[in-house]
Amino acid sequence: MNRAKCIAYSISDGWRGIFHNLMMSLISYSMLVGSLLVVGSLVMLVLNIDSIIEGVGDRNEILIYVSEDATDPELETVASAAARITHVESCVFVSRESALESMKEELSDYPSILEGMEEDNPLRDSFRIRVDDPENAEAVEKALSGIPKVEKVQARADVIESFLKTRSAVNLISIGLMVLLGVISFFIIMNTIRISAYTRREEIGIMRMVGAEKSMIRLSFVTEAVIITLAGSLTAYFLTMLLYNELLAKTLENTGLLSVVPFADNAFAMLAAFVAVSLVIGIAGSLFSINRYLRV
Amino acid sequence: MTRNDLEAGAASSAPVILFQNVEVTYSNDVRALNGVDLRVDEGEFLFISGESGAGKSTMIKLITGELKPTAGTLLVNGYRMDKLRAGKIPALRRTLGVVYQDFRLIKTMTAEENVAFAMRVFGARKSAIRERVAYVMDLVGLSGKMKSRPTELSGGEQQRVAIARALVNNPSLIIADEPTGNLDPIRSYEIVELLSKINRLGTTVVVITHDYELLRKFAHRVIYIEKGNLAGDRVLRETGKEPGPV
Numbered sequence A: 001m002n003r004a005k006c007i008a009y010s011i012s013d014g015w016r017g018i019f020h021n022l023m024m025s026l027i028s029y030s031m032l033v034g035s036l037l038v039v040g041s042l043v044m045l046v047l048n049i050d051s052i053i054e055g056v057g058d059r060n061e062i063l064i065y066v067s068e069d070a071t072d073p074e075l076e077t078v079a080s081a082a083a084r085i086t087h088v089e090s091c092v093f094v095s096r097e098s099a100l101e102s103m104k105e106e107l108s109d110y111p112s113i114l115e116g117m118e119e120d121n122p123l124r125d126s127f128r129i130r131v132d133d134p135e136n137a138e139a140v141e142k143a144l145s146g147i148p149k150v151e152k153v154q155a156r157a158d159v160i161e162s163f164l165k166t167r168s169a170v171n172l173i174s175i176g177l178m179v180l181l182g183v184i185s186f187f188i189i190m191n192t193i194r195i196s197a198y199t200r201r202e203e204i205g206i207m208r209m210v211g212a213e214k215s216m217i218r219l220s221f222v223t224e225a226v227i228i229t230l231a232g233s234l235t236a237y238f239l240t241m242l243l244y245n246e247l248l249a250k251t252l253e254n255t256g257l258l259s260v261v262p263f264a265d266n267a268f269a270m271l272a273a274f275v276a277v278s279l280v281i282g283i284a285g286s287l288f289s290i291n292r293y294l295r296v
Numbered sequence B: 001m002t003r004n005d006l007e008a009g010a011a012s013s014a015p016v017i018l019f020q021n022v023e024v025t026y027s028n029d030v031r032a033l034n035g036v037d038l039r040v041d042e043g044e045f046l047f048i049s050g051e052s053g054a055g056k057s058t059m060i061k062l063i064t065g066e067l068k069p070t071a072g073t074l075l076v077n078g079y080r081m082d083k084l085r086a087g088k089i090p091a092l093r094r095t096l097g098v099v100y101q102d103f104r105l106i107k108t109m110t111a112e113e114n115v116a117f118a119m120r121v122f123g124a125r126k127s128a129i130r131e132r133v134a135y136v137m138d139l140v141g142l143s144g145k146m147k148s149r150p151t152e153l154s155g156g157e158q159q160r161v162a163i164a165r166a167l168v169n170n171p172s173l174i175i176a177d178e179p180t181g182n183l184d185p186i187r188s189y190e191i192v193e194l195l196s197k198i199n200r201l202g203t204t205v206v207v208i209t210h211d212y213e214l215l216r217k218f219a220h221r222v223i224y225i226e227k228g229n230l231a232g233d234r235v236l237r238e239t240g241k242e243p244g245p246v
Ligand SMILES: Nc1ncnc2c1ncn2[C@@H]1O[C@H](COP(=O)(O)OP(=O)(O)O)[C@@H](O)[C@H]1O
Pocket: B026, B027, B028, B030, B031, B032, B050, B051, B052, B053, B054, B055, B056, B057, B058, B059
């Protein structure tokens, strides 16, 4: 008995199995492509939300904008009043000029937005207040809004909070969907292999009769399943990339000022995860369904 | 070879099959074999006969490892079947060729592919397969039907394909469970004639049949199974002599 040739035979047998049973193979394949595409898109969404959260800054920060007519001594007063509030760690002045500068830097890719701003700076002088703990931000906000000449208090925590809420909702939905789609894909693969094994049950019986090893028969069905799931995961990977780059990223870029996370940043991790998932589903699904045909 | 020869230990070689006080009780408490002793030596041709339900197929299942004896010891081609681990069964089966009443051919494959299949699952080389398949197909007289599918073959021809498949891996023992059960008397005779020819070429052959006509026509050793017991064991040398329990 030639082990290597045996393995080669089992693998080519698995390949043939796909076409024996083409309809079911295509259904499993499409199901897996669809599932992974949804999962992949959700993952990209989460990554973008994360990057937005990072971009917005940390949650210990509160911005206050001072009214346009405030004089320099008044600005001094605001600064010292803000610094005296408990839980305030620091208070940094950001002039309207320097605010414009940093905005220019951030938006260097969209010079059109900044047109005319040099001549007529729409920004205000502001203070960047650091709070010792985000927990205390609310109290500090209240105290800050009581200071004269303070026109607007903007806690970044609010913005971030809402992003974080969105993010955990998306995360929850993603995880739920992943599990659901994973389970569905698993059962579809299982069924495909079960049907394949059923249509070939005579062949399996004869293989057992002439003394084929169970492992070789298993290998042939595992091959069949893994080819389907692997093809599905690779297709889903490329579709996710295409969908993201051509649709999602372009839309986001066009509508907002958000910098979109490039697909390439996470491409390898996603590919690896897709392949791993497809292998697990393919191997486990086929092994589960083939055993009952191997009893003789 | 007569029973007396056996008892005298005439066979110097190890037995191909040795049942010692073998019992089989199925899970539904049916006692299919009730302490059977049987020795089959290399090169023998043995008929197993008996009424339906007597326990004949159970003996085949024991030999192929589909079933383990409830008690007793059983040796097949050097394997201790009563102690055989499941993982060793494929290796044992590769030393056997099995033929069934219903042929068990794969309908989507040609005769040639059906036979080659049994070699391909072991990863045999293509050239070796081609050569060996041609040889066994010629041996069973089906050289001209290599490309025919089972549905295009008569029952007798299908059984010949099954025999070719059983032979293709050059087993030392061929067992056939009612190989003529679905065939008319002339085809039945031809099949047993073919198995006898294979036996003359050196393979040990065990054939189950309850066709007394065949037992009469072939002068091979016959054992009778009756309600799970070995009821008779004799050699018919003269055709036409009425066989039956001793
Ligand atoms: N898998 C099984 N489970 C329970 N009883 C069985 C099974 N196979 C056979 N039997 C019983 O064992 C006895 C012997 O059966 P079998 O060996 O098939 O007889 P034969 O081949 O001589 O007709 C019969 O009574 C049959 O009903």
